[in-house]
Amino acid sequence: MFLIPLQSSGDDMRTIENGVAQLFVDDQMIASSEDLVRTLHEPVKDDGGDKPVIEVSTLFGEEPATLEANGTIIFDPMLKRYVMYALAFAPAMDSQDPDKWQRTHLLRYTSPDGLTWIEGDDGIRDQVYPRSREDLFDPKSGKYATYIDLCSFIYDASDAVHPYKAWIWFANWEDGREGIYLMSSADGKQWNRGEQILVHKGLTLHQEGREMVGPGDVTTVYREPGADRFLALIKFYQSENDKDTNNHFRSRAYLFIDEMDKPIDLSRIKEIDLIPSGSPRNGDDLYDEYYGASAWRYGSQWLGLLKVWHGRGDTLYSAAGCAYFKLVTSRDGLNWEKVAFQNTSGHPEVFLANGEEGGNQGRNDGGYMTDFSQGPLRFGDELIYYYGASSYGKDHPPGVRVTGGGIFRARLRIDGFVSVDGGTLTTPELGFGGSELYINSTGQIKVEVLDSEGTLLGSTGVEGNDIRGQVRFDGESIRRLSGGRPTRLRFSVEKGSELYSFTIE
Known part of the structure; x- marks a missing residue:
């Protein structure tokens, strides 16, 4: 494993640990959002x-x-x-x-x-x-x-x-x-x-x-x-x-x-x-x-x-x-x-x-x-x-x-502490040492990969209920898709769906 070298160093860049789930209980993984709805889940x-x-x-x-x-x-x-x-x-x-x-x-x-x-x-x-x-x-x-x-x-x-x-x-x-x-x-x-x-x-x-x-x-x-x-x-x-x-x-x-x-x-x-x-x-x-x-x-x-x-x-x-x-x-x-x-x-x-x-x-x-x-x-x-x-x-x-x-x-x-139940969120620029993207979600989630300029690099849809659903983009991993460039993720959550976390490993 090696860290993807970021080509820009914006103030909102985050380096995420390999294999560690990123939650949405706070705004650390949210650089921008539109019509975002989040829910606290009771055990x-x-x-x-x-x-x-x-x-x-x-x-x-x-x-x-x-x-x-x-x-x-x-x-x-x-x-x-x-x-x-x-x-x-x-x-x-x-x-x-x-x-x-x-x-x-x-x-x-x-x-x-x-x-x-x-x-x-x-x-x-x-x-x-x-x-x-x-x-x-x-x-x-x-x-x-x-x-x-x-x-x-x-x-x-x-x-x-x-x-x-x-x-x-x-x-x-x-x-x-x-x-x-x-x-x-x-x-x-x-x-x-x-x-x-x-x-x-x-x-x-x-x-x-x-x-x-x-x-x-x-x-x-x-x-x-x-x-x-x-x-x-x-x-x-x-x-x-x-x-x-x-x-x-x-x-x-x-x-x-x-x-x-x-x-x-x-x-x-x-x-x-x-x-x-x-x-x-x-x-x-x-x-x-x-x-x-x-x-x-x-x-x-x-x-x-x-x-x-x-x-x-x-x-x-x-x-x-x-x-x-x-x-x-x-x-x-x-x-x-x-x-x-x-x-x-x-x-x-x-x-x-x-x-x-x-x-x-x-x-x-x-x-x-x-x-x-x-x-x-x-x-x-x-x-x-x-x-x-x-x-x-x-x-x-x-x-x-x-x-x-x-x-x-x-x-x-x-x-499962907090779910995103609707709307769209974009992460900060991410540095990571893994190759594959996984999400913990239910329902329908659209996942997009963007470069530092906001250019779309790849897009896919995920359906179902999975705590560790692998996300690929026309068969490619997020590492291969990003090509070593600064990378953001954009998640769009359909009404009635839930996004709990994402992990890169």
């Missing part, structure tokens, strides 16, 4: 989101509970199994109860194929952390954390001794001890607590007229594949809630770090990237808060989920006190934007909506959603999303509040 929920794949209805006796996706799904090459860490949560446990440390428990599940799951390795519940209150004890101060909160995990194959590593939030530890700690394990079952990585409210920033403090509890880490770095996703929030709306303006900051096992210099964070507007604009509502986020590499860009919680205000896709997901994207991992197109139900920005709150007798996904830190799993022609959701949100009394539901599954077409 299709198994059983309509009415029945969880995994559920924990009670904990510690008869305490009403839920199972949150406040963890990660990883693949253990030694076990040759997928391992899921999910957080069981019994929110009604009295704050004065000496057993309150049990209100959250990290549970472990395994699967040979990423689709069928059992508890532990043998179908027996595997409560890996904490195993006792002493796991929350600090011998230096003689004090206990009250419980653990959000967790994120990686499997480090380069560490033969402790390949399992995690960030876990320890809540309500006094004297600056609350925050994220590094955890390590040889087998993913017995965990050791290491150094404190982040201190709760260790940084104050003034932005958009607000005093924002962080990090907060919904803070995670993601290891970038093929790169020697990690992305920290850090929660900030307003130091005092808004008196009229009670909005805390929970927000998201992003920071690349070289090591996940060393304390983070928070002074490197100069601004918070995603802050809700606190008003009905920019896709937000008055009560929206960005309560959580995930991020993962997808081809040439970053994608992620943004958890939107709203303490008030019922909508057609989420009841007051509940949380749902929007899709966000970034080209550098630090500067993010919401994908603002209407979804297939006609709602702008909504990627994964709640079901009816309390539906299916308190088993459905109508409440407070959570997501695993690793992003979707790919099996065959599908992207598999596992997500957590209680059936009831936060606007209920103890015993009902954030209970029911469990871990759910939804499916999306490969590259």
Whole structure:
């Protein structure tokens, strides 16, 4: 393979990686367009989101509970199994109860194929952390954390001794001890607590007229594949809630770090990237808060989920006190934007909506959603999303509040985040190292190849439904057709058709 030498170097020229799909979730691959229509596609929920794949209805006796996706799904090459860490949560446990440390428990599940799951390795519940209150004890101060909160995990194959590593939030530890700690394990079952990585409210920033403090509890880490770095996703929030709306303006900051096992210099964070507007604009509502986020590499860009919680205000896709997901994207991992197109139900920005709150007798996904830190799993022609959701949100009394539901599954077409449903688009000039053009599409798509002056070099039509349909021009490949000249692609999408991505390989 070799790079086609471009004969001009316009400002909009893009060099695309061999074999990597180019999406239309942003405008990076669109230099010009006419009558363009794009749609955000919601993953299709198994059983309509009415029945969880995994559920924990009670904990510690008869305490009403839920199972949150406040963890990660990883693949253990030694076990040759997928391992899921999910957080069981019994929110009604009295704050004065000496057993309150049990209100959250990290549970472990395994699967040979990423689709069928059992508890532990043998179908027996595997409560890996904490195993006792002493796991929350600090011998230096003689004090206990009250419980653990959000967790994120990686499997480090380069560490033969402790390949399992995690960030876990320890809540309500006094004297600056609350925050994220590094955890390590040889087998993913017995965990050791290491150094404190982040201190709760260790940084104050003034932005958009607000005093924002962080990090907060919904803070995670993601290891970038093929790169020697990690992305920290850090929660900030307003130091005092808004008196009229009670909005805390929970927000998201992003920071690349070289090591996940060393304390983070928070002074490197100069601004918070995603802050809700606190008003009905920019896709937000008055009560929206960005309560959580995930991020993962997808081809040439970053994608992620943004958890939107709203303490008030019922909508057609989420009841007051509940949380749902929007899709966000970034080209550098630090500067993010919401994908603002209407979804297939006609709602702008909504990627994964709640079901009816309390539906299916308190088993459905109508409440407070959570997501695993690793992003979707790919099996065959599908992207598999596992997500957590209680059936009831936060606007209920103890015993009902954030209970029911469990871990759910939804499916999306490969590259199927956003489709072009009509109109014409022309790409920037493209440099590429492949020979063949493929498109992911349904219906009728006209594909044209242009030189830098807009001269037509070749044209063809594609019909059908194919995630990897080869495109040839009177039998010629795009490489042969371009002849080493600067190359643009022009796609014309007939009404009722969908174009998801293109790839040159």
